[in-house]
Amino acid sequence: MTRRRASIVIICVWLISGAISILPIHLGWWRSSDPTAQACYDDPTCCDFITNKYFAIMSSAMSFYIPLIIMIFVYNRVLKEAEHQAKLIIQQDKQLGLNGQNLQDQPKNLMVSISEKRALKTxxxxxxxxxxxWLPFFIAHPLKVLCDFCIPNPLFMFFNWLGYINSTFNPFLYSRNPEFMAAYKNFLFCRKGPSLQN
Known part of the structure; x- marks a missing residue:
């Protein structure tokens, strides 16, 4: 991926995320007319995020379920492409081995294959x-506005915080991959890493 394309993708992701989350919140589309919700909105000590059912369903679909479907589709494509590339490398190595040519390329091909497997595992x-x-929260959120007593408040709060905790896992998960670890070190110590194509 070129630097330009990567920049466009990142900008689009941020713009879509902002449109889905920030805009409805600031325009008050999330507010419920329920008396309990109104009392919470007026109480500065109330931190409950009580939404109307339309916002709960739409925000869950747009910020979780639709991206999840896209992620699974893309991940499936990545897996298929990785399998295809692995088969090509094996066939190429066998062919080169039979012909007795470029045997020095086999370790390099093996390293590429191992690196790709590590990236896929990460x-x-x-x-x-x-x-x-995040799945428990995005199941519970629409359910709670449709049936308040179906999801106890402590359980709902647990699901909410479980989603937030996901962000703390990411640095540890990504650091299992040497390429990501090198990128972390470059970022933290302000070193220049290998640049993307222009």
Missing amino acids: LSLVMGVFIIC
């Missing part, structure tokens, strides 16, 4: 932990 862990941490 990606799998990140996605798995993300789903485990």
Whole structure:
């Protein structure tokens, strides 16, 4: 991916995220007309985020379920491409071995394959932990506004904090991959790493 394309993707992700979350909050589209909710809004000590059912359903769909479907689709494509590349490398190594040519390239191909497997394992862990941490909340959030007594408040708060805790896991999960670890070190110690293509 080129630097320009990566920049465009990152900007689009931030703009969409802002449109989904910041805009509805500032315009008050999330507010409920329920008396309990109104009392909470007027009470500075109340930290409960009580929303109306339309906002709960739409925000859950747009900020979790739709991105999750896209992530699973993209991840599936990445897995298929990785399998295809691994088969090509194996076939190429066998062919070169039979011909007795470029045997010095085999260790390099093996290192590329190992690096790709590590990256896939890291990606799998990140996605798995993300789903485990956030899925309970995004099931509970729409349910709670439709049926308040179905989800006890302590359980709902636990699901909410479980989602937030996901962010603390990410640095540890990413640091399992040497390439990410090198990027962390470059960032923390203000060193220049290898740049993307222009």
